[in-house]
Amino acid sequence: MKGFVLVLIFSLFSLGSLHGQIEFCTGNTGDPIFTENFGTGLTNGPALAPGTTTYSYVNGAPSDGSYTISSFTQYYDWHNTADHTVGDTDGRSLIVNASFTAGEFYRREVSGLCENTTYQFAAWVLNLLPSPNSCPNGGIPINVRFEIWDITDTQLLRSGETGPIGAMTAPLWENYGLVFQTLPGQNEVILKLINNGQGGCGNDLAIDDISFRSCGDRLLLEDEANETSRIVCQEDGATTVQLEATPDFSVFNTHAYQWQESLDGINWADIAGANQATYQSPPLLSDQFYRVKVAEDAVNLANDNCATVSDIYQIEVVPAPLPPSGNPLTEICEGEIGVLQAVVSAGERIDWYGQASGGNPLLSDNREFSPPAAGIYYAETVDVRSGCLSTTRTALELRFVPPPDVEDETLDFCQGTSAFLSAGYVGGTYQWSTGEMSPEILVREPGTYTVLVTNRAGCAETKTIVLEEIIIPRISLVRSDHREIQIEVAEAGDFEYSIDGFNFQNSPNFPDQVGGPYLLVVREKNGCGDSRLNYNHLVIPRFFTPNGDTQNQEFTIEGAAGLSQFRLRIYDRMGQLVFETGDPGIRWSGLREGRPLPSSDYWYVLQADDQVLRGHFTLKR
Structure with missing residues (x-):
């Protein structure tokens, strides 16, 4: 910008020095008259205009007495950091390696100012030297002196300095400024930043976001509720506000006003006829921003370099948030603690109710709710900033489910x-x-x-x-005990027994049975099966009496007629064979070689098909 001179001075002070006369506007400022942020890009440069600085431009690491303009700061062992400008991508800053000799570093002029008007100059400064570093005694600190002169460069209007800024473990941009007032008839000034110190190890810095603004009263902008902003719910319909600007008279003695409006808070337009300290808005259904431009004289309102603007008053019209989302039915097991869950967006909370509308919340500001009983509950969205509510509540049901009904x-x-x-x-x-x-x-x-x-x-x-x-029955053994048939099974069970296949009894013993063939059946009472055996029941006498009385005169074996194999041997007490026959129809009268054997006990061995039977009987005379 033509007519604006900026000079930087670096001076070495003791580390205990205080910042000298650095100050900022305590009231409201105007839109920037001048801003230097050195642009953006991955390449260095361009170099400053001729006459702006006595330092040499380099496209790389600056040595003592040189500078570069770059988005890269990590030359030598310096900090690696971004520029200061908010929102920049690959933003550049002015990077300086101080000269060994003091002198004017940077100069520019600014014109178009208004006479008898207060202004603020500001710049952001960063010591590039890290701590610890390779410099002796921690390196030379930076110290920038700011001076504002009249256009003739003969009258100093204001000055101040940063004071010594030593090396830091992490990069820290710091803001410094001056407030001054133009003289009658004065509309141009020179801004200098000067280096009075020495170069060497240290005294390396970056500068960014140099700005120049008008400075005025601190202006309080409030509505009728003494609020500086308002958030309203779209569902409540159109809203209006009564705004009032109240200056503190710290700079201006008189005040001229021009109210402005904006849809985005960036692009502003004057509101025709709105030139009083108060302003009544029309009915609003969407976001709106307001501010008021202020000058000491109405003529200066047309020149942004001479006026200041208030803080922004925003009316934010918030649409109703969406109702919470969640599982409409949550089933849990009886005896457990039921938890209903719902989801809303960031900046929103959930209140829980027992009815679809109205009533007091059962629980506020929680995305989970543990109802005391099963039933339908309702989740309502609340926008945290505005308090706006969702138009409907979301019904969520909790149902307790019994475990599966099973029986052993x-x-x-x-x-x-x-x-x-x-x-x-x-x-x-x-x-x-x-x-x-x-x-x-x-x-x-x-x-x-x-x-x-x-x-x-x-x-x-x-x-x-x-x-x-x-167990399925299995006949393991059958005994003929004289006239009794005895059936044995391999394993015990709930069985019933029969010797003819038709008539069954619980007992395995069948007494008083005549000799002869039988069908033995053992069956399981629940129908699991049976065991069958064709059995020839042999009735062997326990005694016989061949004494001529016609009763029990002969030794016979009942049931032997059906045997395919038969061999009977009879022995006396001495073990001598006294009788032998292979005839199943035996009728022995107790004779041996035609002579009667004496009364005594005799033993027999009977081979009857696949079984061998042994026993004894008594012969009585």
């Missing part, structure tokens, strides 16, 4: 077969102790089985099934 069982199955075991519940998931996951399983072994049944709500119950095996 004791079952049985027939030996040698298989059995189906059922969980006894439809529509769940299943985990059997066998590892299977179906509602039913087929097993072949007795034992205890369990199945964990889980319903759709995740509620689980364990069912236990005791499976017992029913």
Whole structure:
């Protein structure tokens, strides 16, 4: 900008010095008259205009007495940091390596000022030297002196300095400024920044965002509720505000006003006829920004270089937030604590109610709610900043689900077969102790089985099934004890017995049976099967009396007629064979070689088909 002179001076002070006369406007400032942010880009430069500085431009690392303009700061062992300008991408700053000799560093003129007007100059400064570093004693600190002169460069209007800024462990941009007033008839000034110090190890800095603004009263902009902004809900309809600007008379003695409006807070337009300290807005249905431009004289309102602007008053019209989203039905198991959950966007909260509209919240500002009982509850969105509510509430139901209704069982199955075991519940998931996951399983072994049944709500119950095996009868031995048939089985069970296949009894013993063939049947009472055996019942006498009385005169064996193999041997007490025959129809009268044997006990060995029978009988005379 033509006519603006900026000079930088670096001076070495003791580390204990205070910043000298650095100050900022305590009131409101105007829009920037001049701003230097050195642009953006990954390449260095361009160099400053001729006459702006006595330092040499380099496209790279500046040595003592030179500078560069770059987005890269990590030359030598300096800090690696971005420029100061907010929102920049690859923003540049002025990077300086101080000269060994003091002198004017940077100069520019500014024109177009208004006479008798207060202004603020400001710049951001950064010491590039890190701490610790390789310089002796921590390096030379930077110190920038700011001076504002009249255009003849003979009258100093204002000055100040940063004071010594030493090396820092992390890069820190710091803001410094001056406030001054133009003289009558004065509309140009010179701004100098001067280096009075020495170059060497240290005294390396970056400068960015140099600005120049008008300075005026501190202006309080409030509505009728003494608020500096307002947030309203779109659902409440149009709104109006009564705004009032109140200056503190710290700079201006008189005040001229021009109210301005904006849709974005950036681009402003004057409001025709709005030139008083108060302003009544029209009905508003959307966002609106207001500010007021102020000068000591109405003539200066047309020149932005001579006027200041108030802080911005914003009316923000907030649309109703969306209702919360969440699972409309939450099912949990009986005995557990139920939790309803809902989701809203950032900057919104949830209040919970027991009805679809009205009433007091059961719980505020929580995205989870644990109801005391099952039922339907309602979640309402509240915009945190505005307090605006969703137009409807979201209904969320909590339902307590009982665990699966299953009962333990004791079952049985027939030996040698298989059995189906059922969980006894439809529509769940299943985990059997066998590892299977179906509602039913087929097993072949007795034992205890369990199945964990889980319903759709995740509620689980364990069912236990005791499976017992029913033994199938197996005839292991049959005895003919004289006229009694005795049946033995291999394993005990719930059996019944028969010797004809039709008539059954619980006892395995059948007394008073005549000799002869029988069909022996042992069956399991639950129908699991039977065991059958064709058996020839032999009735062997326990004694006989061949004494001529016609009663029991001969030794005979009942039931032997059907045998295919028969051999009978009879022995006396001495073990001598006294009789032998292969005739099943034996009728022995107690003779040996035609002579009667004496009364005594005799022993026999009978080979009857596949069995050998041994015993004794008595012969009585």
